[in-house]
Amino acid sequence: MKCEAFRDLLPLHAGGDLEPHELKAVDAHLATCVFCRLKLDEFRATKSLFNRLAMTGFMPPVAGIFSGVPKPPARKTRKKPEK
């Protein structure tokens, strides 16, 4: 299988949130793919950094990084005052 199929699963793998059958598939791919192993290491490093920050009570504003890309703020259309 190609890396793209596993790209979304790597952050879940780092967080231990994969279903057993997914874990098996990802681990099988990781055994053959250096690139995805490096990616997983990145996710794990980022996650442990967040864990350490959480222990200090400091939560950075980018805490939503693991729950997908945040939506851009809704743009308010400014109404002109009616006369």
Ligand SMILES: [Zn+2]
């Ligand atoms: Zn791969």
